[in-house]
Amino acid sequence: MKRNPLTPFLFLVPGLIILGAFIFYPMLHAIWLSFTNYNIVNDAEFIGLENYQALLEDPLFWKVLGQTLLYLIIVVPALVVLPIFLAILVNKQIKGIGFFRSAYYIPVVTSMVVVGIAWKWVYADQGVLNYILDSLGVISAPVNWLTSTSTSIFAVMIVTIWKGLGYYMVIYLAGLQSIPDDLYEAADIDGASKWKQIWHITVPLLMPSIMIVTIMSSISAMKVFEEIYVMTGGGPLNSSKTLVFYIYQEAFEKLQMGYASAAGVVLFLITLIFSIINIKFMNKKENVIKG
Amino acid sequence: MNSPSINTKQVNVINPKPKRPLTFKKVIKTSLTYGTLLFVTLIMVGPFLWLLATSLKSGGENIFSYPPQFIPEKITFQNYVEVMNFFPFWRYLWNSIIVSVVTVLLNIVFCSLAAYPLARMQFRGKTLVFVLIISTMMIPFQLLMIPIYLLALEMGLQNTYAGLILPHATTAFGIFLMRQAFLTIPYELDESARMDGANSFQIWWRILMPLVKPSIVTLSIFTFMMAWGDFLWPLIILNDTSMYTLPLGVNTLAGSFSANWRYIAAGSIISILPIIIIFAILQRHFIAGAMKGAVKG
Numbered sequence: 001m002k003r004n005p006l007t008p009f010l011f012l013v014p015g016l017i018i019l020g021a022f023i024f025y026p027m028l029h030a031i032w033l034s035f036t037n038y039n040i041v042n043d044a045e046f047i048g049l050e051n052y053q054a055l056l057e058d059p060l061f062w063k064v065l066g067q068t069l070l071y072l073i074i075v076v077p078a079l080v081v082l083p084i085f086l087a088i089l090v091n092k093q094i095k096g097i098g099f100f101r102s103a104y105y106i107p108v109v110t111s112m113v114v115v116g117i118a119w120k121w122v123y124a125d126q127g128v129l130n131y132i133l134d135s136l137g138v139i140s141a142p143v144n145w146l147t148s149t150s151t152s153i154f155a156v157m158i159v160t161i162w163k164g165l166g167y168y169m170v171i172y173l174a175g176l177q178s179i180p181d182d183l184y185e186a187a188d189i190d191g192a193s194k195w196k197q198i199w200h201i202t203v204p205l206l207m208p209s210i211m212i213v214t215i216m217s218s219i220s221a222m223k224v225f226e227e228i229y230v231m232t233g234g235g236p237l238n239s240s241k242t243l244v245f246y247i248y249q250e251a252f253e254k255l256q257m258g259y260a261s262a263a264g265v266v267l268f269l270i271t272l273i274f275s276i277i278n279i280k281f282m283n284k285k286e287n288v289i290k291g
Numbered sequence: 292m293n294s295p296s297i298n299t300k301q302v303n304v305i306n307p308k309p310k311r312p313l314t315f316k317k318v319i320k321t322s323l324t325y326g327t328l329l330f331v332t333l334i335m336v337g338p339f340l341w342l343l344a345t346s347l348k349s350g351g352e353n354i355f356s357y358p359p360q361f362i363p364e365k366i367t368f369q370n371y372v373e374v375m376n377f378f379p380f381w382r383y384l385w386n387s388i389i390v391s392v393v394t395v396l397l398n399i400v401f402c403s404l405a406a407y408p409l410a411r412m413q414f415r416g417k418t419l420v421f422v423l424i425i426s427t428m429m430i431p432f433q434l435l436m437i438p439i440y441l442l443a444l445e446m447g448l449q450n451t452y453a454g455l456i457l458p459h460a461t462t463a464f465g466i467f468l469m470r471q472a473f474l475t476i477p478y479e480l481d482e483s484a485r486m487d488g489a490n491s492f493q494i495w496w497r498i499l500m501p502l503v504k505p506s507i508v509t510l511s512i513f514t515f516m517m518a519w520g521d522f523l524w525p526l527i528i529l530n531d532t533s534m535y536t537l538p539l540g541v542n543t544l545a546g547s548f549s550a551n552w553r554y555i556a557a558g559s560i561i562s563i564l565p566i567i568i569i570f571a572i573l574q575r576h577f578i579a580g581a582m583k584g585a586v587k588g
Contacts, residue, residue, distance in 0.1 A: 007491050008408035012420065015405035018461040023427045026438035033437065089327060102574045103332045106339070109570045109577065111520045111538040114559045117545055118338035121345065121552070126357045128341060135358075166335070167581060174582035223431055226522045230542065244433045251437050252527060264434035275429035 033261035040255045051262035060238060061246065061263065067153055068243040072221045074154075078161045079168055079217040080210060086165060087172035088202065101173075105166040112163065116230030119159045120146065123231075149239040152232050156240050159227050164220070168213045175209030176202070211281055218274050222267065243267050339563075346370050346556035354552055370557040377548070378558045382533060383540035384565060387519060390455045390536060394518040395511050397456065402465030402510065403473075403503070407495045409466070410473035411481060421470075427463045432524070440527050450531040459518060465510050472506035473499055509580040512573070519566060537562045 034051055038044035055061045090101050107115060122128050123145040130142040145155040179202065187197045203210075225244045228234055234241035234249070247267065251260035341361070348354055349367040408414065409421050439458055448454030476499060484494050500507070522538045529535060532543065544558040570577055 005414065008412045008414040008417070011404045011408045011491070011495070015401040015424075015461040015466060016420075018401060018457065019424065019427055019463070021442070022439055022458040022460075023430060023435060024423075026435040026442065027430055029438035029441075030434050086331065089324075089331065092324070094321075094324065097328075098574075100328045100332060101578060102570075104335050105574070105578060106336055106567070106570070109516065109520075109566050110339070110563050111541070111566070112522060113538040113541045113545070114342075114563050115338070117541070117555060117559050118342045121341060121556075122338050124355075126355045126359065128337075128359050131358050162335075170578050170581040173578075223433060225433075229522075230545075247433055248523070252440075257437050257441075261434075261437055264431075264437065267431055268434045271431050272429055 030261045030264055033258050034265045036258040038258040038261075040257060044258065047258070051259045054259065055262055055266065060241075063238060064241045064243050064246040065266075067239075067241060068222065068224075070153065071157060071160075071224055071242055072218060075157050075160050075164075075221045075224075076214065076217045079164050079221075080213050082161070083165050083168035083172050083213070084202070084206065084210075086169040087176055088198065090169070091173055091176045101170075104169055107163045108166040110163075112226035113230050115159060115163055116227050119155075119162075120231055123155055146232050147236055149236050152236060152240040156224075156227050156231055159231065160221070160224060163227075164217065168217065171213055171216075172206065172209050175206045179205045215274060215277065215281070219271060222271055222274070342556045343560055345552055346560050348553060350553070370553040371561065374544070374554045374557045374561070377554070378540065378544050378561070379533075380540070380558075380561050383535055383537045383562070386452075386534060387536040387565070389452055391515050391518040393452070394456050394459050395514045397460040398462060398465045398514045399507055399510060401461040403469040403500065403507070404495070405461070405466045406469035406473055407491075407499065410470045411478070411499075412491075424463050424466055428467075436524065436527060443528055448528070450529055450534050452534075454528045455525055455534075455536070456518075458524065459514075459521075462514070465514065468506055468510055468513075469503065472503040476502050505583075508576055509583050512577055512580040537565070 033044065035046055035048060036044035037047050037050070086104060090097055090104065124130075125142045125144060129145065130139065133139045134142070143151060145151050183201050183205075184197055187201060192200070223244050224242050225248065228240055228242060228245050229248075232240040234245050243263065244267065247260050247263045250256045250263060341359075344361055344363055345354055347366045347368070347370070348363040349365055349369065352360070352364050354360075405424070409417065409424075443449060443454050443458075446454075448457070480498055480502075481494050484498050489497070519536075520538065521536070522542075525536050525539050526542075529539065532540075535543065541559055541562045545555050548554045
């Protein structure tokens with residue numbers, strides 16, 4: 001080959017400049033900032049592990065960390081399981097099914113701000129949710145879903161789940177369509193019930209999609225921000241605050257850039273654990289790195 | 292609504308089975324399926340429908356009535372007319388369009404340029420470069436936002452389109468997706484083009500790019516959705532409201548009219564119309580793109 005050895009790099013240059021300037025360099029800078037007391041006004045001064053120590057001593061940090069994990073524990077299983085049923089429901093060759101698939105996808109394409117506004121209205125004291133639960137006899141007095149410390153974070157979680165359903169449904173739909181129909185026909189002949197078929201055929205063959213959805217939804221649950229910003233502002237009394245919201249406030253409201261960076265590094269370490277599982281899984285499944 | 296005959300016909304096209312007679316059981320089953328589908332539809336679009344209903348109610352109507360009144364007594368577009376005085380919809384729409392379209396174009400070019408040598412050339416350090424790029428997917432933007440903000444300030448990118456666009460102009464996901472697409476194309480095509488005197492750039496642009504159009508569509512839709520719906524980064528980098536994109540615009544509207552739900556509802560509905568229209572036109576591609584994105588990685 002008489003090719004110029006620089007050619008591959010010429011193609012890589014534009015992309016690598018962007019990634020370098022907006023990911024690699026900021027990454028190192030963020031780690032450096034986490035060891036300083038930088039606050040925009042004064043120059044950064046190296047303070048060692050003080051930020052990390054302060055984080056560990058801040059009860060609010062532990063509270064938001066706990067709430068972030070609570071988010072993970074509730075939202076991830078819901079987003080792994082519920083869209084499977086939706087996908088089974090829309091994986092039918094019947095008239096108008098395209099309409100239903102589209103309708104379920106609409107929350108995915110709509111901005112979280114509008115989703116938040118719409119749900120604030122649903123959750124209002126005199127809102128639809130209280131009315132329905134009241135009519136069904138589940139509650140006797142209207143619940144202040146977003147303004148009560150015991151319900152706010154759960155109310156926001158429902159919105160996160162609701163907005164994600166359509167997206168993961170489509171991922172499962174792709175998985176379902178790769179399962180051959182004969183398997184179900186054979187099971188039908190053997191007289192297996194629909195539930196047995198789901199449990200013994202659909203779920204095992206859907207495993208790769210289930211893994212992908214688990215990882216994707218865990219990583220996105222770690223980063224929840226907008227729905228909280230729009231619907232509760234983290235309140236009342238920090239009851240719906242998560243790690244990213246905390247980082248945002250420390251950095252851009254209190255201007256504690258160094259301290260917020262340390263919290264960011266913690267977020268990174270937690271995300272890293274999920275990502276390592278991700279890479280391990282992808283490596284095994286598709287051998288992507290070697291290609 | 293209950294069309295079991297169509298149901299049977301459709302199933303038969305795919306799976307020729309002996310035709311079963313139309314039974315009572317079957318009619319019930321089909322009704323049940325459509326009933327469930329409609330019920331879920333109500334859950335998925337219900338909140339938006341209520342927002343729409345509120346936006347169409349006149350000032351004389353009590354929007355906080357209990358039980359909630361879904362259908363407006365008299366439909367009025369007055370809220371829309373009035374909210375347009377406070378809500379610079381066209382300005383925000385324009386900003387959203389510029390930011391999303393340019394982000395998509397830059398991603399198509401930069402990601403597929405970078406993917407080309409990673410898929411089809413041998414060179415030292417290739418694996419290292421690829422692993423480095425892929426590893427950026429693990430780094431949460433929330434860790435980077437502080438240094439990127441400081442960098443953008445230094446570069447004078449605050450309140451500029453460049454400031455909104457550049458941090459998202461290349462994504463590891465895009466490079467990965469395009470590399471997978473290039474890998475599926477036979478090598479012989481490159482070789483024969485090279486015999487005809489084409490250089491690497493021409494091979495990339497004239498031979499490979501036209502063959503990976505479906506992946507370009509997938510990348511475009513993913514990037515477009517990301518850029519169009521982005522909230523956190525514009526919130527940080529913009530303080531000039533005339534640069535706001537639609538999500539930030541609606542957020543301000545909701546903040547400044549917290550007492551007037553009719554205006555907020557009308558503004559929200561106007562703000563989601565563009566993306567709903569784009570989705571309605573391209574919904575096949577949106578759904579196919581999400582399916583493909585999932586299978587590929």
